[in-house]
Amino acid sequence: MLQPSYDPVGDSFHESKVSRYNAPPSYPLEHRMSKKLYIETQGCQMNEYDSARLSDLLQMDSDLIRTEDPAEADILLLNTCSIREKAQEKVFSELGRWRKYKDKRPDIMIGVGGCVAAQEGGDLLRRAPFVDLVFGPQTLHRVPEMMRKRRHESQKLPVVDVSFPDIEKFDQLPEPSVQGHKAFVSIMEGCSKYCSFCVVPYTRGEEVSRPFDDVVAEVAHVLSLGVREVTLLGQNVNAYLGHDHEGRKVNFAELLRCLATLPQLGWLRYTTSHPLELSDELIAAYADIPQLVSHLHLPVQSGSDRVLAAMKRNHDRSYYLNRIRALRAVRPDLHLSSDFIIGFPGESDEDFEQTMNLVAEADIDFSYSFIYSPRPGTPAAAWDDPIPAAAKKARLDRLQSRLAISARSKTEAMVGTRQIVLLDAVSSRLPDHLAASAFNTRLVHVNVADTTQIGRFAEVQIEEALSTNALRARLLQIYS
Ligand code: SAH
Numbered sequence: 001m002l003q004p005s006y007d008p009v010g011d012s013f014h015e016s017k018v019s020r021y022n023a024p025p026s027y028p029l030e031h032r033m034s035k036k037l038y039i040e041t042q043g044c045q046m047n048e049y050d051s052a053r054l055s056d057l058l059q060m061d062s063d064l065i066r067t068e069d070p071a072e073a074d075i076l077l078l079n080t081c082s083i084r085e086k087a088q089e090k091v092f093s094e095l096g097r098w099r100k101y102k103d104k105r106p107d108i109m110i111g112v113g114g115c116v117a118a119q120e121g122g123d124l125l126r127r128a129p130f131v132d133l134v135f136g137p138q139t140l141h142r143v144p145e146m147m148r149k150r151r152h153e154s155q156k157l158p159v160v161d162v163s164f165p166d167i168e169k170f171d172q173l174p175e176p177s178v179q180g181h182k183a184f185v186s187i188m189e190g191c192s193k194y195c196s197f198c199v200v201p202y203t204r205g206e207e208v209s210r211p212f213d214d215v216v217a218e219v220a221h222v223l224s225l226g227v228r229e230v231t232l233l234g235q236n237v238n239a240y241l242g243h244d245h246e247g248r249k250v251n252f253a254e255l256l257r258c259l260a261t262l263p264q265l266g267w268l269r270y271t272t273s274h275p276l277e278l279s280d281e282l283i284a285a286y287a288d289i290p291q292l293v294s295h296l297h298l299p300v301q302s303g304s305d306r307v308l309a310a311m312k313r314n315h316d317r318s319y320y321l322n323r324i325r326a327l328r329a330v331r332p333d334l335h336l337s338s339d340f341i342i343g344f345p346g347e348s349d350e351d352f353e354q355t356m357n358l359v360a361e362a363d364i365d366f367s368y369s370f371i372y373s374p375r376p377g378t379p380a381a382a383w384d385d386p387i388p389a390a391a392k393k394a395r396l397d398r399l400q401s402r403l404a405i406s407a408r409s410k411t412e413a414m415v416g417t418r419q420i421v422l423l424d425a426v427s428s429r430l431p432d433h434l435a436a437s438a439f440n441t442r443l444v445h446v447n448v449a450d451t452t453q454i455g456r457f458a459e460v461q462i463e464e465a466l467s468t469n470a471l472r473a474r475l476l477q478i479y480s
């Protein structure tokens with residue numbers, strides 16, 4: 001495996017992937033920091049993953065310690081999301097709060113990363129001139145170097161680097177530290193699909209897959225630290241196509257098959273997948289990889305062929321339904337969740353009814369559904385959008401109530417069944433219970449008071465539905 005090779009001094013980001021992971025820091029000690037670091041993460045799981053890796057990197061690079069209190073931090077980093085306008089606005093309201101800390105203590109450093117940073121670049125400084133660093137999703141491994149530059153006597157200006165240096169960031173980051181029994185592993189970055197409404201290809205760049213051997217090594221590493229459940233991450237995770245050490249291309253289904261041979265692996269999840277990449281081979285994997293959980297998040301966005309075409313999704317509704325049918329033929333207990341965009345420019349009542357029908361036909365019981373938000377630089381942002389806001393809101397409410405009803409009925413159908421669950425944490429709902437996750441991702445409160453059992457799989461008898469997505473269960477046995 002290629003070792004992470006973060007070089008703390010030189011401008012060597014384009015050097016070959018030589019390991020310097022164990023090399024002692026060669027910059028003067030007085031430049032090292034013993035300060036407090038606060039990182040706030042907005043948006044998707046990829047941002048969560050990026051923030052965790054950035055935190056590992058900064059702590060390895062210096063004697064920074066994490067704090068959960070922004071008011072006492074010396075370095076504040078905001079990992080941002082720009083998928084919808086509201087998400088983007090949250091960035092500036094948070095920065096407004098941070099500005100007050102800086103007014104009191106001008107020596108603190110404020111950095112903004114993620115998709116808003118990628119989109120705005122140096123322009124972000126016009127709205128927030130007190131920001132010291134602007135880094136993108138692909139340059140977060142350069143943050144320690146950017147911080148040093150910013151601190152340097154001669155550097156009076158904020159440091160901005162939102163470039164897309166391919167997949168190099170993974171080679172520059174240390175192996176992840178893991179807390180607990182669940183881990184995310186990012187396997188590909190970016191998106192080349194260019195849906196007409198979406199900002200991701202512009203902020204995260206085109207699809208790039210990590211080398212196969214690196215992914216396998218990272219999964220093996222987290223498993224060796226006690227992880228039982230791994231979630232593979234990517235904007236279009238099932239478009240994965242990575243090279244192995246012989247230069248052969250390995251696709252997503254092959255990657256899953258390989259990971260399933262790792263003995264410590266309990267459950268395997270992935271997100272977010274794209275319908276066009278749900279290949280026959282991937283469907284077949286559900287027949288013979290028992291570690292693959294019976295839950296798939298497969299965004300469809302709309303049930304109307306007209307809207308799907310305008311969104312440039314490159315498939316129609318019957319394609320989606322046929323894929324789901326094929327999947328359920330090999331995995332009948334599959335729970336399906338999806339993403340919907342409501343009120344896309346020109347979406348008629350009839351189009352929306354098609355979405356409601358698709359929810360029923362595909363038997364979708366959970367979704368992330370939002371009203372369409374025009375994003376600067378995307379084709380759809382220039383289109384006429386005659387639908388009144390109130391109509392969009394009414395459609396969204398109808399969709400969400402429909403989904404809640406079907407989620408509730410699926411949850412209730414689990415009452416009386418035996419399930420394997422993963423014991424996750426102390427239950428915040430019931431005393432002397434642990435909160436666990438089921439194979440289909442439902443939340444299950446199990447009558448186990450012993451917190452040393454967290455991280456173990458257990459067989460339980462489901463006794464009661466507590467809410468739309470939560471159940472209560474009685475312990476049958478705990479697996480070692
Ligand atoms: N790769 C995934 C999507 C990732 S983006 C796919 O195949 O669709 C995450 C979700 O954000 C999308 O599924 C979409 O539902 C939502 N989204 C993206 N752009 C949006 C916009 N302009 N307005 C509202 N929702 C949007």
Ligand code: F3S
Pocket residue numbers: 191192193194195198199200201235236274
């Ligand atoms: Fe966005 Fe479409 Fe890619 S929703 S992330 S452009 S698949």
